[in-house]
Amino acid sequence: MDLAFTPEEQGFREEIRAWVHASLPAEISHKVHNALRLTRDDQQGWAKILGKKGWLGYGWPKQFGGPGWNAVQKHLFEEECALAGAPRIIPFGPVMVAPVIMAFGNAEQQQRFLPGIGSGEVWWSQGYSEPGAGSDLASVKCRAERVGNKYIVNGQKTWTTLGQYGEWIFCLVRTSNEGKPQTGISFLLIDMKSPGVTVRPIKLLDGEAEVNEVWFDNVEVPAENLIGEENKGWTYAKHLLSHERTNIADVNRSKRELERLKRVAKTEGVWDDMRFRDEIARLEVDVVALEMLVLRVLSAEKSGKNSLDIAGLLKIKGSEIQQRYSELMMLAAGPFSLPFIEEAMEAGWQGDFPGGAVANAPLASTYFNLRKTTIYGGSNEVQRNIVSQFVLG
Amino acid sequence: MDFNFTDEQEQLRDAVRKWVDKGYDFTRRSSIVKAGGFSREAYGQLAELGLTGLYISEDDGGLGMGPVEGMVVMEELGRGMVLEPLAQTLIAGGVLSNYAPQALKSAWLPNMASGESLVVLAWQERKARYDFEKCEAKAVPAQGGWSLSAIKSIVPAGDEADAFIVPAMADGTLALFLVERAAAGVGTRGYVTQDGGRAAEVMLDNAPALLITRDGLAALAHAIDIGIAATCAEAVGVMDKTLAVTVEYMNTRKQFGVAIATFQALRHRVADMKMQLELARSMSYYASLKLNAPAEERRRALARAKYQMGVSMRFVGQQAVQLHGGIGVTDEYIVSHYFKKLTQLEMTFGDTMHHLGEVSARMQDTAGVFA
Numbered sequence: 001m002d003l004a005f006t007p008e009e010q011g012f013r014e015e016i017r018a019w020v021h022a023s024l025p026a027e028i029s030h031k032v033h034n035a036l037r038l039t040r041d042d043q044q045g046w047a048k049i050l051g052k053k054g055w056l057g058y059g060w061p062k063q064f065g066g067p068g069w070n071a072v073q074k075h076l077f078e079e080e081c082a083l084a085g086a087p088r089i090i091p092f093g094p095v096m097v098a099p100v101i102m103a104f105g106n107a108e109q110q111q112r113f114l115p116g117i118g119s120g121e122v123w124w125s126q127g128y129s130e131p132g133a134g135s136d137l138a139s140v141k142c143r144a145e146r147v148g149n150k151y152i153v154n155g156q157k158t159w160t161t162l163g164q165y166g167e168w169i170f171c172l173v174r175t176s177n178e179g180k181p182q183t184g185i186s187f188l189l190i191d192m193k194s195p196g197v198t199v200r201p202i203k204l205l206d207g208e209a210e211v212n213e214v215w216f217d218n219v220e221v222p223a224e225n226l227i228g229e230e231n232k233g234w235t236y237a238k239h240l241l242s243h244e245r246t247n248i249a250d251v252n253r254s255k256r257e258l259e260r261l262k263r264v265a266k267t268e269g270v271w272d273d274m275r276f277r278d279e280i281a282r283l284e285v286d287v288v289a290l291e292m293l294v295l296r297v298l299s300a301e302k303s304g305k306n307s308l309d310i311a312g313l314l315k316i317k318g319s320e321i322q323q324r325y326s327e328l329m330m331l332a333a334g335p336f337s338l339p340f341i342e343e344a345m346e347a348g349w350q351g352d353f354p355g356g357a358v359a360n361a362p363l364a365s366t367y368f369n370l371r372k373t374t375i376y377g378g379s380n381e382v383q384r385n386i387v388s389q390f391v392l393g
Numbered sequence: 394m395d396f397n398f399t400d401e402q403e404q405l406r407d408a409v410r411k412w413v414d415k416g417y418d419f420t421r422r423s424s425i426v427k428a429g430g431f432s433r434e435a436y437g438q439l440a441e442l443g444l445t446g447l448y449i450s451e452d453d454g455g456l457g458m459g460p461v462e463g464m465v466v467m468e469e470l471g472r473g474m475v476l477e478p479l480a481q482t483l484i485a486g487g488v489l490s491n492y493a494p495q496a497l498k499s500a501w502l503p504n505m506a507s508g509e510s511l512v513v514l515a516w517q518e519r520k521a522r523y524d525f526e527k528c529e530a531k532a533v534p535a536q537g538g539w540s541l542s543a544i545k546s547i548v549p550a551g552d553e554a555d556a557f558i559v560p561a562m563a564d565g566t567l568a569l570f571l572v573e574r575a576a577a578g579v580g581t582r583g584y585v586t587q588d589g590g591r592a593a594e595v596m597l598d599n600a601p602a603l604l605i606t607r608d609g610l611a612a613l614a615h616a617i618d619i620g621i622a623a624t625c626a627e628a629v630g631v632m633d634k635t636l637a638v639t640v641e642y643m644n645t646r647k648q649f650g651v652a653i654a655t656f657q658a659l660r661h662r663v664a665d666m667k668m669q670l671e672l673a674r675s676m677s678y679y680a681s682l683k684l685n686a687p688a689e690e691r692r693r694a695l696a697r698a699k700y701q702m703g704v705s706m707r708f709v710g711q712q713a714v715q716l717h718g719g720i721g722v723t724d725e726y727i728v729s730h731y732f733k734k735l736t737q738l739e740m741t742f743g744d745t746m747h748h749l750g751e752v753s754a755r756m757q758d759t760a761g762v763f764a
Contacts (some may be wrong), residue, residue, distance in 0.1 A: 001395060001396055001397065001398065001402075001461045001678070001681075001682065002394065002395045002682070003394065003678075003679070003682040003683070003762070004394065005394045006394070009394065072394060251761075255760045255761040255764075256760075258760040258761075259758060259759060259760050262756070262758055262760075263758075274753070277753050277756070278749055278750070278753050280753070280756065281700075281749055281752040281753035281756060282700075282749065284697070284752060284756060284760060285676075285697045285700050285701050285752060287760055287761060288676070288679065288697055288760075288761060288762050289672040289675050289676050289679075289701050290672075291761050291762045292675035292676060292678060292679050292762060293671060293672065293675045295394055295396065295762070296396050296675060296678070298394070299394060299395055299396040299397065300396070302395075303395075303397055305397075309667075310671050313667065313668050313671055316664075316668065317668065317672070381661070383664075384660070384661045384664035384665070385657070385660065385661075385664075387664035387667055387668070388660035388661065388663050388664040388667075390667075391636070391640060391663050391664065391667050392640055392643060392644065392654045392660060392663055393644065393654075
């Protein structure tokens with residue numbers, strides 16, 4: 001048992017750190033460190049820089065052009081990126097659909113889709129949730145009917161994150177109504193420029209349009225875009241959900257944000273208020289405990305052991321922590337988090353922010369935005385069902 | 394970064410678990426509680442397993458092992474709610490090995506390793522609660538050593554131990570001393586504690602004492618951190634069993650015609666208990682792996698660990714009783730004993746609020762395990 005990373009792992013970390021510091025544009029990290037609005041170009045610009053280095057698909061094996069890193073190396077990469085203030089890698093392409101294409105796609109699909117995902121050139125979206133299929137994902141209704149060498153897709157997807165930028169979308173579609181709901185689902189890749197696809201942004205409580213509705217009206221999709229076999233999509237989707245378990249805990253970002261919370265608390269004069277400081281101290285322990293949990297899962301994965309009974313806890317705790325730091329940051333600013341001045345969330349805004357500190361401008365919006373974390377990716381209540389299944393049978 | 398146990402550590406775990414399962418079942422434990430909360434015979438069996446010499450060097454007759462082995466052993470003893478205070482022996486072994494002059498080491502360590510002598514830490518005072526820097530005990534030079542006057546509270550197995558490690562003020566600074574229970578001027582008043590174990594008030598009236606170290610603050614802080622790490626591991630063992638017993642009960646107990654394990658409100662509570670258990674286990678690893686770190690780093694880490702432990706123990710203990718329903722509040726059934734053990738461990742070496750204050754006071758600008 002050893003808490004320290006090995007000298008090799010430390011060396012790896014140094015290499016990543018040096019590269020990220022040299023490669024991450026300062027104006028992007030400034031925005032991330034201050035929770036300012038990121039443009040599509042910011043997000044994709046960083047993705048392309050990573051892509052050029054071969055690290056956008058940082059979880060990919062070597063045979064598909066990835067670096068072939070183990071679980072610990074992937075974690076160190078994520079950590080160095082997060083601490084340096086890099087934007088989150090938009091996961092839908094490199095982290096979510098790519099492993100499915102690698103595991104279940106044919107050689108032609110792999111050659112056709114993986115290069116664009118790995119380079120960051122093609123923006124992918126996820127078409128899973130529907131108005132009637134949230135936690136109960138297997139009840140998707142969006143229909144794909146096989147006609148000759150095409151599928152005709154009709155229906156609606158929703159909560160499609162950054163779908164307004166999407167060029168391709170991977171969808172769970174219903175190809176059969178027979179048997180259990182899970183058995184009639186297929187995994188289909190759809191070009192979002194196809195006629196009949198409509199994307200409508202949904203304005204959220206923070207004023208931003210982070211998610212979208214995507215409508216399909218007699219959309220023609222070549223049958224060669226089907227991944228694997230028809231009606232086996234649920235299996236592929238589950239493979240996707242089991243991938244990258246520690247990623248969803250996002251502990252590295254929470255470490256960075258806890259440091260920011262301490263700075264905000266000092267600026268706003270609540271650091272020396274014991275009642276407030278104790279709340280930060282509780283969060284500090286939560287973050288350490290979550291990080292230890294993540295390291296335990298990584299250690300188990302590195303040595304080929306099953307860690308499923310604790311991996312399910314990561315999403316619950318990780319999301320609760322994200323909500324808590326954003327809540328405390330807002331409370332640290334108190335009334336000065338209340339002015340809703342959208343321009344103040346743009347980098348370089350020169351206006352006069354009420355109460356003084358322009359750093360307070362995005363605090364409430366971030367708090368509102370992060371309510372999503374206990375809802376998405378399988379709500380925390382669904383996660384508790386899964387954990388209790390492991391414990392109680 | 395590696396959280397696997399070595400084969401030797403797994404063998405140690407198996408040996409202790411076997412003894413706990415066969416040699417220290419609930420019936421034997423109950424009879425020890427009835428007889429006053431401490432059994433010299435059971436303590437001797439811990440010694441036969443070599444556990445009393447865990448932190449004592451091989452030269453002095455011990456096993457010369459480290460914090461991870463200490464954690465493995467304490468976790469297993471926790472599973473059996475073993476009353477004999479091995480954590481005290483780990484503390485005494487660690488303190489004497491690191492801080493005592495050679496003569497004192499030679500006089501005590503081999504006998505402690507063999508189980509012949511039990512040495513415990515007598516540090517708590519009425520007015521100081523958990524703040525070990527507040528100390529009213531006084532030591533003055535006397536012929537052949539020192540003369541010590543103090544009243545120390547809630548000393549584990551205080552009327553059974555052979556000697557005490559006692560912090561006292563000497564020439565204006567805190568120093569650590571060794572006092573034999575059989576010496577003149579030593580009085581004890583024993584009693585049972587809420588977990589069924591044994592403790593005592595220790596009254597020292599000009600009792601003869603030997604100096605362990607003048608650097609009492611550093612040594613006592615270290616002693617308490619050894620105690621915290623041991624308590625964390627013990628707590629994980631108790632919680633592990635508590636959850637297992639609760640799960641078994643929920644799958645057996647029927648209401649409304651079905652096992653109560655089928656009810657979602659209860660299942661989610663179990664998920665939350667599992668969360669608290671695994672956060673606690675993670676922080677117990679953290680505590681033990683930081684036990685040999687430089688003092689400031691060690692103290693910050695151990696405070697974090699004990700805070701998490703307190704939160705987890707209270708939740709797991711209270712919910713285990715709740716999920717058992719009426720049987721959970723009886724003396725006959727084991728779960729109330731786990732609950733009381735967890736409650737007592739929360740208040741051992743600093744409770745949750747105390748350690749929250751420690752974490753709060755020691756916070757830095759950085760965050761995380763490696764900060």
